[in-house]
Amino acid sequence: MSNQKKKVKSKIAIKTHLLPVEERKTNFKEVNLGYFDEKEVIKECERCFQCYKKQDPNVKPPPCMEQCPTHCNSREIIQNILDGNVDEALKIIYEHYAFPKSVERICPGFCQTKCTAGKKGDPIQIPHLKRYFVDHYGLPNDYFKCEPDTGKKVAIIGSGPLGLTAAYFLRKFGHGVSVFEKLDVIGGMLAVGIPEFRLPKAILNEEIENLKKLGIKFVTNKNYSKEFNYKTIFESGFDAILLGIGTHKSKWMKIPGEESKGVLHAIDFLRDFNLENEIPDVSGKKIIVVGGGSSATDAARVAKRLGADVNIVYRRQKEQMPAGEQEISETEEEGIPILFLTNPSEFICCDDEVESINCIKMELGELDKSGRPRPIPIEGSEFNIDADIIIEAISQEPDLTGFDDKKFEISRWNTFEVDEHYSTTIPGVFAGGDCVTGPKTVVEAVAQGKEIANEIHKYLGFEIS
Numbered sequence: 001m002s003n004q005k006k007k008v009k010s011k012i013a014i015k016t017h018l019l020p021v022e023e024r025k026t027n028f029k030e031v032n033l034g035y036f037d038e039k040e041v042i043k044e045c046e047r048c049f050q051c052y053k054k055q056d057p058n059v060k061p062p063p064c065m066e067q068c069p070t071h072c073n074s075r076e077i078i079q080n081i082l083d084g085n086v087d088e089a090l091k092i093i094y095e096h097y098a099f100p101k102s103v104e105r106i107c108p109g110f111c112q113t114k115c116t117a118g119k120k121g122d123p124i125q126i127p128h129l130k131r132y133f134v135d136h137y138g139l140p141n142d143y144f145k146c147e148p149d150t151g152k153k154v155a156i157i158g159s160g161p162l163g164l165t166a167a168y169f170l171r172k173f174g175h176g177v178s179v180f181e182k183l184d185v186i187g188g189m190l191a192v193g194i195p196e197f198r199l200p201k202a203i204l205n206e207e208i209e210n211l212k213k214l215g216i217k218f219v220t221n222k223n224y225s226k227e228f229n230y231k232t233i234f235e236s237g238f239d240a241i242l243l244g245i246g247t248h249k250s251k252w253m254k255i256p257g258e259e260s261k262g263v264l265h266a267i268d269f270l271r272d273f274n275l276e277n278e279i280p281d282v283s284g285k286k287i288i289v290v291g292g293g294s295s296a297t298d299a300a301r302v303a304k305r306l307g308a309d310v311n312i313v314y315r316r317q318k319e320q321m322p323a324g325e326q327e328i329s330e331t332e333e334e335g336i337p338i339l340f341l342t343n344p345s346e347f348i349c350c351d352d353e354v355e356s357i358n359c360i361k362m363e364l365g366e367l368d369k370s371g372r373p374r375p376i377p378i379e380g381s382e383f384n385i386d387a388d389i390i391i392e393a394i395s396q397e398p399d400l401t402g403f404d405d406k407k408f409e410i411s412r413w414n415t416f417e418v419d420e421h422y423s424t425t426i427p428g429v430f431a432g433g434d435c436v437t438g439p440k441t442v443v444e445a446v447a448q449g450k451e452i453a454n455e456i457h458k459y460l461g462f463e464i465s
């Protein structure tokens with residue numbers, strides 16, 4: 001037996017650095033600053049168990065790789081970091097991500113959910129490790145390398161994570177790619193949903209500039225509509241079209257008082273704020289945000305920074321909140337209380353102005369279709385909370401204006417129906433991301449973006465090498 005002592009792995013993760021709470025309250029500076037130096041990164045990498053290292057990852061993938069929607073082999077990235085092979089680590093990251101600086105900052109970390117280190121301690125902080133390397137070591141040498149021009153042209157509608165990822169991989173195949181975006185900014189929810197303090201615009205814009213340098217054309221303020229539709233796009237010489245229009249239409253609770261002034265939707269509030277459009281003056285106002293996802297926590301944290309007194313009401317418990325654990329703890333740290341097991345039943349208004357919310361307490365029942373316990377109202381538990389402004393953040397769906405010529409098959413959730421190749425009912429027109437799945441995550445849209453680029457490449461008559 002070897003005399004060498006096996007090093008015991010720490011159960012506790014090396015934490016990233018956060019902007020102190022006091023500093024956050026009045027500005028929009030990035031909150032999670034990541035790791036500061038390589039020593040911290042190496043220490044965190046050393047906690048990795050290198051699961052199934054001796055086996056072919058295509059046959060027996062490590063849990064991190066299996067859980068990640070992009071199937072990025074994080075075990076190998078970590079090993080390369082430990083071996084000092086930074087170029088190889090970067091190469092693996094950019095094989096899956098066109099704009100990893102943005103993605104790793106806001107990734108919920110599916111890779112961590114079954115991490116072996118997480119079974120008896122903290123999971124490895126994989127997104128933060130990857131973030132450190134893409135932040136500090138620049139692009140891999142072949143980032144701007146594309147195959148020779150194929151003469152084929154693809155039009156992408158929508159410049160969110162789905163559209164940007166597909167554009168990157170299609171351009172690398174040698175196709176001409178044009179992205180048409182309704183708004184005057186590029187990035188979808190990365191630009192108009194997620195606030196600066198979680199994803200600085202300078203980071204996103206730097207990565208979009210790289211995509212422009214790759215030869216991808218961007219046309220902003222171009223709305224898919226009756227005048228600019230799949231027929232006119234094909235007529236103008238494109239060989240395939242990809243729809244990635246996301247879910248930008250607010251879903252409302254449909255309760256009394258909702259039409260009053262002072263009832264807003266989180267994605268409209270965040271979009272207007274991010275685009276520097278006019279928003280209601282929230283300073284000094286009592287704001288109730290309804291919901292438990294990222295839209296709810298982001299809207300609440302923006303309103304708080306603008307000087308409002310903010311509370312969130314959510315109908316289930318903390319464990320069921322769709323927002324990430326880190327986002328929830330940062331929200332609470334910033335002085336935004338979350339009232340759990342609480343659901344609004346009516347918005348009380350006077351002269352069309354919101355005055356308060358009638359709420360009812362909930363208890364949790366059997367699991368519903370989403371796999372979460374169903375919230376059930378407790379009879380006789382009604383109570384009232386004062387409010388000047390209510391921000392609903394319960395969900396959103398695709399805005400299908402312009403797509404109403406009945407040629408597209410649409411699901412009962414107002415999303416595009418696609419087959420296993422992401423093809424819509426119109427030949428040559430593909431769709432993906434949130435407008436197909438309903439609201440999900442950036443990394444899921446990114447994973448689909450690469451898969452759809454492969455499908456379009458094959459549709460155009462080429463083989464994947």
Ligand SMILES: Cc1cc2nc3c(=O)[nH]c(=O)nc-3n(C[C@H](O)[C@H](O)[C@H](O)COP(=O)(O)OP(=O)(O)OC[C@H]3O[C@@H](n4cnc5c(N)ncnc54)[C@H](O)[C@@H]3O)c2cc1C
Nearest residue numbers: 158160161162182188189193224245246433434440441442
């Ligand atoms: C507030 C908020 C916070 C979030 N936080 C996180 C997070 O922390 N982590 C995470 O992983 N996910 C998060 N998400 C979810 C994530 O942003 C989405 O899942 C992801 O952006 C979906 O990508 P997409 O490309 O399908 O759509 P989108 O990002 O929505 O992009 C769609 C694009 O299409 C454009 N478009 C729409 N209609 C048209 C048209 N007719 N013509 C032309 N262009 C059109 C839109 O303007 C938009 O730019 C968050 C979402 C929100 C709303």
